[in-house]
Amino acid sequence: MNIIANPSKIDIKVENVTRRGVLKGLGIVGGLVLAAPVMSRQAMAAYVTGADKMPHGTVVDPRVFVAIASDGTVTIVAHRSEMGTGIRTSLPMIVADEMEADWSRVHVKQAHGDEVKFGNQDTDGSRSTRHYLIPMRQIGASARAMLEAAAAKRWGVPVSEVKAINHEVVHATSGRHLGFGQLASDAAAQPVPAIETLQLKDPSRYRYIGKGAVSIVDLHDITTGKAGYGADIRLPGLKYAVIARPPVVGGKVVSFDGAAALKVSGVEKVIEAQGWPWPSKFQPLGGVAVIARNTGAAIKGRDALNIVWDDGPNATYDSKAYRAQLEEAARKPGLVVRNDGDVDAAFKTADKIITGEYYAPHHSPCEHGAAGGDCQLQGRQGRGLGSRAKPGRHPRRSGEDARDPDRECHRQCHAARRRLWPQVEMRLRAGGGVALADGRCPCEGAMDA
Amino acid sequence: MIKAKINGQEQSWDGDPTLSLLWFLRDEAGLTGAKFGCGQALCGACTVMVDGQAVRSCITAISDVAGREVTTIEGLHPTGDHAVQKAWRQMNVPQCGFCQSGQIMQAAALLHENPKPSHDQIREAMAGNICRCGCYQRIEAAVHLASTGV
Numbered sequence: 001m002n003i004i005a006n007p008s009k010i011d012i013k014v015e016n017v018t019r020r021g022v023l024k025g026l027g028i029v030g031g032l033v034l035a036a037p038v039m040s041r042q043a044m045a046a047y048v049t050g051a052d053k054m055p056h057g058t059v060v061d062p063r064v065f066v067a068i069a070s071d072g073t074v075t076i077v078a079h080r081s082e083m084g085t086g087i088r089t090s091l092p093m094i095v096a097d098e099m100e101a102d103w104s105r106v107h108v109k110q111a112h113g114d115e116v117k118f119g120n121q122d123t124d125g126s127r128s129t130r131h132y133l134i135p136m137r138q139i140g141a142s143a144r145a146m147l148e149a150a151a152a153k154r155w156g157v158p159v160s161e162v163k164a165i166n167h168e169v170v171h172a173t174s175g176r177h178l179g180f181g182q183l184a185s186d187a188a189a190q191p192v193p194a195i196e197t198l199q200l201k202d203p204s205r206y207r208y209i210g211k212g213a214v215s216i217v218d219l220h221d222i223t224t225g226k227a228g229y230g231a232d233i234r235l236p237g238l239k240y241a242v243i244a245r246p247p248v249v250g251g252k253v254v255s256f257d258g259a260a261a262l263k264v265s266g267v268e269k270v271i272e273a274q275g276w277p278w279p280s281k282f283q284p285l286g287g288v289a290v291i292a293r294n295t296g297a298a299i300k301g302r303d304a305l306n307i308v309w310d311d312g313p314n315a316t317y318d319s320k321a322y323r324a325q326l327e328e329a330a331r332k333p334g335l336v337v338r339n340d341g342d343v344d345a346a347f348k349t350a351d352k353i354i355t356g357e358y359y360a361p362h363h364s365p366c367e368h369g370a371a372g373g374d375c376q377l378q379g380r381q382g383r384g385l386g387s388r389a390k391p392g393r394h395p396r397r398s399g400e401d402a403r404d405p406d407r408e409c410h411r412q413c414h415a416a417r418r419r420l421w422p423q424v425e426m427r428l429r430a431g432g433g434v435a436l437a438d439g440r441c442p443c444e445g446a447m448d449a
Numbered sequence: 450m451i452k453a454k455i456n457g458q459e460q461s462w463d464g465d466p467t468l469s470l471l472w473f474l475r476d477e478a479g480l481t482g483a484k485f486g487c488g489q490a491l492c493g494a495c496t497v498m499v500d501g502q503a504v505r506s507c508i509t510a511i512s513d514v515a516g517r518e519v520t521t522i523e524g525l526h527p528t529g530d531h532a533v534q535k536a537w538r539q540m541n542v543p544q545c546g547f548c549q550s551g552q553i554m555q556a557a558a559l560l561h562e563n564p565k566p567s568h569d570q571i572r573e574a575m576a577g578n579i580c581r582c583g584c585y586q587r588i589e590a591a592v593h594l595a596s597t598g599v
Contacts, residue, residue, distance in 0.1 A: 082545065083545055084544035084545025084546070084547075084581075084582040085544070086544070215538070215541050216541070216543070216544075218543075218546060219538055219541065219543065220529065220538065222543040222546035222549050222550075223529060223534045223537045223538055223543070223549065223553060224482075224522065224523070224529035224534065225480075225481070225482020225483075225521065225522030225523050225550045226482070226523075227546050228481075229481075229484070229547060231475075231481075231484075231485065232475075232481040234479060234481070240476060264465075265464055265465040266464060266465060266468075293464075293476070294468065294472045294473070294475075294476035294477055295472050295475070295476055295485070296465075296468045296469050296471070296472030296473075296476070297465065297468070297472075299488070364581070365545070365547070365581050366484070366486040366487075366492055366494050366547050366548050366579060366580075366581050367484070367486070367545070367547045368485070368486075
């Protein structure tokens with residue numbers, strides 16, 4: 001099935017992306033290749049995964065995901081968010097395996113939020129690998145084909161005689177070989193092969209996939225405290241905000257008195273954060289934000305707020321009754337979707353029967369919801385940037401749904417565009433509390449993560 | 450004015466003396482390795498060492514560490530090669546990693562006090578540090594490895 005999208009139907013923002021700009025974006029200096037202006041193309045599905053049904057589908061383009069520096073360093077973009085599943089490692093590893101890159105020479109670069117460029121970036125549903133195994137392999141195979149074509153051209157031999165093996169292209173007949181770095185600029189000049197022409201590796205030749213030998217890329221940083229999470233963003237002049245949320249989801253502020261909060265040492269400002277009408281879905285829930293010089297002061301300030309809430313359409317929702325309803329339903333016989341052996345007979349003859357009921361909240365990571373903002377007057381239209389994000393939600397506020405920080409980030413950026421001065425550039429990073437850079441900025445009112 | 454030595458460097462604070470050590474470290478001293486999880490000493494993500502003992506920095510007031518030595522994950526070893534850190538990497542302990550600074554500091558404090566803990570002692574010492582990825586078996590194995598030589 002060919003699912004290459006009609007470019008005229010895709011909302012592609014044509015940016016004047018210079019090659020230098022792309023290089024800078026990838027964080028590499030020097031002779032690097034396979035970086036080109038953004039031109040997305042979608043994967044050809046090897047089997048149906050549902051990836052094509054996701055907003056913005058899949059993007060298969062080595063120029064978007066892979067860069068090779070002249071020193072041979074291969075940079076591969078991770079476009080999904082790390083939440084402890086290792087996806088930030090495994091997706092780039094798939095590309096590396098397919099392109100025959102040596103993993104020890106691969107640098108993983110986290111993508112910002114840009115689904116037109118990278119394809120769908122929702123990191124949920126345990127489906128990133130399922131959706132992206134084939135696209136990532138196709139990206140790697142494209143890069144490999146371009147490197148092999150460049151080497152064949154250099155040597156004046158048919159491309160069928162050369163082969164990429166472990167970070168170099170080899171011409172077995174003559175014993176010649178060229179490293180990926182040496183081929184970088186020539187490979188960049190090669191056309192990106194059509195997806196239909198790509199030859200994927202035979203799985204028996206995998207170097208990394210399925211071998212269980214690669215550690216996560218953040219391993220060292222995690223053990224030294226250097227790994228960055230949403231709440232770890234530090235910007236010049238940063239302020240910290242904590243938001244008192246409606247105690248009932250869908251509720252809103254009727255009035256508030258921030259006088260006591262403002263007396264807390266370190267608290268600088270108290271503002272109402274606008275919410276969205278119910279059902280707010282992925283839009284902000286609103287509340288009252290306390291902005292302070294540090295988070296501890298902001299929490300104390302929040303606790304000192306006096307807020308009158310309108311509990312809204314869910315005012316009569318009864319959590320205890322709902323729990324009882326769930327428990328009752330769980331005790332009833334379930335729908336049998338598979339029946340192996342004779343369970344009933346086994347229970348009857350069992351020496352010991354263990355029964356138990358378990359109740360868990362809906363998603364509760366140690367890490368809490370956070371978003372960071374950097375508001376600068378740039379004299380141009382606002383732009384939002386995503387980041388490496390972790391699962392986040394606002395803890396211990398009853399009734400709130402878990403929210404995907406990436407989506408939160410997108411949402412905030414869009415909200416910012418709608419609501420803020422058009423001259424304001426917002427750089428948002430999702431992930432614990434709300435951090436504000438420059439508390440005097442006019443866009444702080446929208447930073448109601 | 451409150452003064453404390455943090456990772457070997459003298460730091461001072463003349464703000465709210467009840468400010469928790471965690472927020473002082475993270476937001477005033479720029480040391481973001483210790484994490485905020487629950488704020489109630491229930492999860493262990495904020496664990497640091499004060500005079501070699503593991504403490505929950507989220508419920509420790511900055512005034513309580515006046516004149517004492519605080520060690521965070523950033524100051525545990527100059528090159529990040531404390532036996533616990535090395536064992537953590539060897540055993541591929543972390544997944545999301547959010548709790549791991551606290552886990553490592555708790556483990557380092559344990560080995561500081563008891564260099565050869567039994568498995569039961571490891572479990573007991575680590576029981577207050579929650580990992581929502583569920584890395585507990587690897588945590589126990591890594592502490593044991595660190596205690597027997599990496």
